[in-house]
Amino acid sequence: MSGKLYVVATPIGNLADISLRAIEVLKQVDVIAAEDTRQTRLLLQHYAINKPLLSLHQHNEDKISQQLIDRISSGESIALVSDAGTPLLSDPGLPLVQLARQQQLDVSPIPGACALIAALSVSGLALSRFSFEGFLPRTSSARKSFFAHKLGDASTWAFYESSHRIQAALEDMLTIFPAQHQIVIAREITKLHETIIKDTLEGLLNKVSTDENMRKGEFVVIVDGNPQQDDQNQVNDEQRRVLSLLLKECLIKTAAALAAEITGQRKNLLYQVALELQQQ
Numbered sequence: 099m100s101g102k103l104y105v106v107a108t109p110i111g112n113l114a115d116i117s118l119r120a121i122e123v124l125k126q127v128d129v130i131a132a133e134d135t136r137q138t139r140l141l142l143q144h145y146a147i148n149k150p151l152l153s154l155h156q157h158n159e160d161k162i163s164q165q166l167i168d169r170i171s172s173g174e175s176i177a178l179v180s181d182a183g184t185p186l187l188s189d190p191g192l193p194l195v196q197l198a199r200q201q202q203l204d205v206s207p208i209p210g211a212c213a214l215i216a217a218l219s220v221s222g223l224a225l226s227r228f229s230f231e232g233f234l235p236r237t238s239s240a241r242k243s244f245f246a247h248k249l250g251d252a253s254t255w256a257f258y259e260s261s262h263r264i265q266a267a268l269e270d271m272l273t274i275f276p277a278q279h280q281i282v283i284a285r286e287i288t289k290l291h292e293t294i295i296k297d298t299l300e301g302l303l304n305k306v307s308t309d310e311n312m313r314k315g316e317f318v319v320i321v322d323g324n325p326q327q328d329d330q331n332q333v334n335d336e337q338r339r340v341l342s343l344l345l346k347e348c349l350i351k352t353a354a355a356l357a358a359e360i361t362g363q364r365k366n367l368l369y370q371v372a373l374e375l376q377q378q
Contacts, residue, residue: 101170103198104177105191107184107210111288113144115211121145123208128174131166133190137181154178156190163194170203177208184212188232188258214256217284217318222296224323227253234259238270245274253323264317268303275299280322286315333371337361341368345375 104123109115124130124147131154132138138151154162166176180189198205214230231248234257235241248255259267264283271281277300284294291311295302306312333341340360344353350372357372358365 100173100175102175102204102206103166103170103194104175104206104208105185105195106177106179106208107212108138108141108179108182109288110182110211110213110216111286111292113141115288116141116145117208117210120208120210121147124149124177124179126175127177129169130177130179131162131194133180133185138179154190154194159190159193163197166194167197167201167203170198171201182211182213184210187212187214187230211288213258213284213287213316213318216287217282217294217320218254218256220284220294221254221282221320223254223280223282223320225254227323229253229255231255231257233257234263234267236263238266241267241270242274245271248321249274249324251321251323252325254320255323256318256320259317259319261314261317264313264319265303265306267319268299268306272299272303275321282320283312284318284320285312287318289315291315333363333367337363337368338371338375341372342375345372350376 104127106120106123107117108120124142124145127149129150129152130138130142131152133155135151135153142149142151152162152166154166170176178185178191178194180186180191183189185191186195195205218225218228229251231244235244277298279299280296281299281302282294282296283302283306286292287294291314293312295305297305337357341353341357344356348356350369354365354369354372357363357368361368
């Protein structure tokens with residue numbers, strides 16, 4: 099195991115949710131770089147693992163990462179872990195992995211639990227395409243701006259939120275999204291009070307605002323996409339036919355404007371297609 103960085107996924111709640119390979123790696127490495135050594139020590143004690151711990155968190159990772167790279171270069175093996183789940187997903191560790199890659203050191207993933215993937219797998223929403231947005235901005239105005247941007251997403255998307263801001267986040271979303279828009283809230287995944295609810299935005303906001311327990315824990319919020327956006331982002335055969343006929347009689351700008359009035363498609367999109375047709 100000499101001279102290697104292992105990125106190790108750890109349980110997100112239930113301590114049994116760790117792979118046999120992850121346990122073996124943690125037993126064999128020279129040192130474990132942990133987001134919170136107190137949290138990681140509980141996991142190591144549970145599996146009778148006795149290895150040196152080094153703190154690597156968002157406030158010191160730029161400084162500590164180079165030290166760890168030097169140790170790997172000298173032949174030591176290091177495991178990177180976060181408090182829970184897969185490192186780097188809204189957790190520290192990116193500078194360390196980037197440095198290792200830049201210096202062409204071996205970096206090996208040890209896969210396992212991830213709150214995002216666990217929540218998506220039981221959401222009941224379409225998963226052929228999805229995006230992950232991490233944690234939302236802290237201010238209401240920034241969140242509203244973010245939601246306004248996401249309103250047009252055709253595919254499913256998800257974000258993390260804390261217990262302190264979950265209600266405010268949903269309230270801000272309701273100022274932008276329709277009340278009946280489908281979302282899923284997953285909290286305390288794999289833990290004793292695991293709760294996964296699919297409902298309308300309005301319905302889930304009501305649950306969160308009236309039930310104190312629904313404002314506790316760690317949250318994954320999954321938002322249904324707007325499939326109509328796919329139609330709005332594509333010019334169908336009939337729209338293209340109308341545009342082609344108009345291009346025979348009008349300039350590109352005029353043809354796009356008239357085609358938009360006739361078909362209901364966006365003028366800017368039709369203009370782009372008109373340019374392509376003219377070049378053919």
